[in-house]
Amino acid sequence: MTVHSASDRKPNGGDKRERILDAAERVFAKHGFYNARVAEIARDAGVADGTIYLYFKSKDDLLISLFESRMERVNTTLQAKVDAVASAPDKICTFLNAYALLAKEHPHVAEVLTIELRQSSKFMKEYANPRFGEFLRMLASIVEQGQQRGELDDGIPPLVAARALFGAIDELVLAWVLGGKEKFDIVRAAEQLGAMTLRGLETPRRDP
Amino acid sequence: MTVHSASDRKPNGGDKRERILDAAERVFAKHGFYNARVAEIARDAGVADGTIYLYFKSKDDLLISLFESRMERVNTTLQAKVDAVASAPDKICTFLNAYALLAKEHPHVAEVLTIELRQSSKFMKEYANPRFGEFLRMLASIVEQGQQRGELDDGIPPLVAARALFGAIDELVLAWVLGGKEKFDIVRAAEQLGAMTLRGLETPRRDP
Numbered sequence: 001m002t003v004h005s006a007s008d009r010k011p012n013g014g015d016k017r018e019r020i021l022d023a024a025e026r027v028f029a030k031h032g033f034y035n036a037r038v039a040e041i042a043r044d045a046g047v048a049d050g051t052i053y054l055y056f057k058s059k060d061d062l063l064i065s066l067f068e069s070r071m072e073r074v075n076t077t078l079q080a081k082v083d084a085v086a087s088a089p090d091k092i093c094t095f096l097n098a099y100a101l102l103a104k105e106h107p108h109v110a111e112v113l114t115i116e117l118r119q120s121s122k123f124m125k126e127y128a129n130p131r132f133g134e135f136l137r138m139l140a141s142i143v144e145q146g147q148q149r150g151e152l153d154d155g156i157p158p159l160v161a162a163r164a165l166f167g168a169i170d171e172l173v174l175a176w177v178l179g180g181k182e183k184f185d186i187v188r189a190a191e192q193l194g195a196m197t198l199r200g201l202e203t204p205r206r207d208p
Numbered sequence: 209m210t211v212h213s214a215s216d217r218k219p220n221g222g223d224k225r226e227r228i229l230d231a232a233e234r235v236f237a238k239h240g241f242y243n244a245r246v247a248e249i250a251r252d253a254g255v256a257d258g259t260i261y262l263y264f265k266s267k268d269d270l271l272i273s274l275f276e277s278r279m280e281r282v283n284t285t286l287q288a289k290v291d292a293v294a295s296a297p298d299k300i301c302t303f304l305n306a307y308a309l310l311a312k313e314h315p316h317v318a319e320v321l322t323i324e325l326r327q328s329s330k331f332m333k334e335y336a337n338p339r340f341g342e343f344l345r346m347l348a349s350i351v352e353q354g355q356q357r358g359e360l361d362d363g364i365p366p367l368v369a370a371r372a373l374f375g376a377i378d379e380l381v382l383a384w385v386l387g388g389k390e391k392f393d394i395v396r397a398a399e400q401l402g403a404m405t406l407r408g409l410e411t412p413r414r415d416p
Contacts, residue, residue: 167379
């Protein structure tokens with residue numbers, strides 16, 4: 001058995017990486033990525049400052065690892081919910097609803113995903129972002145299958161539709177995180193977005 | 209007449225502020241907001257380093273002023289184009305198309321608006337952002353008027369629709385800026401988004 005320092009709260013160090021990620025999530029959400037100090041993350045996690053660098057190369061690396069960890073959970077949750085309904089329109093509504101619910105239940109994660117991530121130039125420009133790729137492909141393949149089955153209009157490429165839908169729900173979550181939490185219900189807004197996306201904003205033209 | 213230093217390219221210093229903003233746009237797009245150095249912006253603008261601080265308090269202030277200047281132009285251009293068509297559905301398509309065209313014609317501005325701005329924590333959390341408020345209200349009032357005239361479905365609050373639409377087009381522009389410029393045509397994608405928003409993705413259910 002490994003000997004642990006007094007700053008380790010738990011006898012088994014295997015979850016130390018997870019504890020650091022949990023602490024980073026809280027500290028990034030509180031101070032923002034650029035103002036967050038690694039020393040505060042270490043204190044919050046109950047580890048020595050240097051310990052963080054055994055697991056993560058830099059603060060950027062910590063942010064990217066946090067994103068991957070949370071996005072993996074988001075993707076797993078969304079995929080399970082989407083698989084549980086049959087038609088493409090139902091899958092799209094379920095996807096939007098589940099994403100909004102995740103934001104509502106985990107506002108710190110929502111803040112990291114919508115605000116803090118974009119403050120890292122490294123993340124935005126250099127990181128290949130495989131988890132976000134998975135997320136987009138999940139949404140694009142719902143659209144593609146729906147088009148193949150004739151449930152959805154095929155006038156828009158699936159990846160363009162997926163990007164647009166992600167952008168729409170992401171912006172609503174951002175507005176909600178940045179100050180609208182009491183002003184509007186993010187889950188209700190996701191339902192309205194689903195209806196707008198599927199049935200369209202334009203009212204049907206009546207025959208003369 | 210005021211005496212100008214040798215570093216001033218133009219005899220009239222009134223446009224010095226504009227020259228600094230133009231230089232900041234190029235330098236932010238090239239190096240990113242966080243890595244951009246005020247000295248390089250000064251060099252690019254042809255002014256002494258200290259001159260920048262006569263016009264702008266800080267690099268954050270320079271970014272916010274750049275945003276306000278460019279957003280003012282964007283809003284003026286969009287409003288003129290939207291006013292030139294009559295129905296709400298046409299106004300929505302015109303708005304999306306004009307926004308995509310602006311991005312295509314001014315990729316440096318698009319990069320600052322979609323990426324660099326979000327790297328300023330001050331901008332995201334502290335700045336009240338009146339120009340973006342104008343932009344959103346323009347879009348929301350198109351939706352609201354369309355709903356009042358019966359052209360658009362009133363199942364979604366105008367501001368939720370406006371946020372969702374902005375999020376969708378902004379994400380498409382971001383994808384285009386970050387590496388898709390040869391992969392897809394942003395103006396064509398904006399047209400597809402307009403059709404999806406107005407007529408809906410779901411194919412009409414046929415009567416049995």
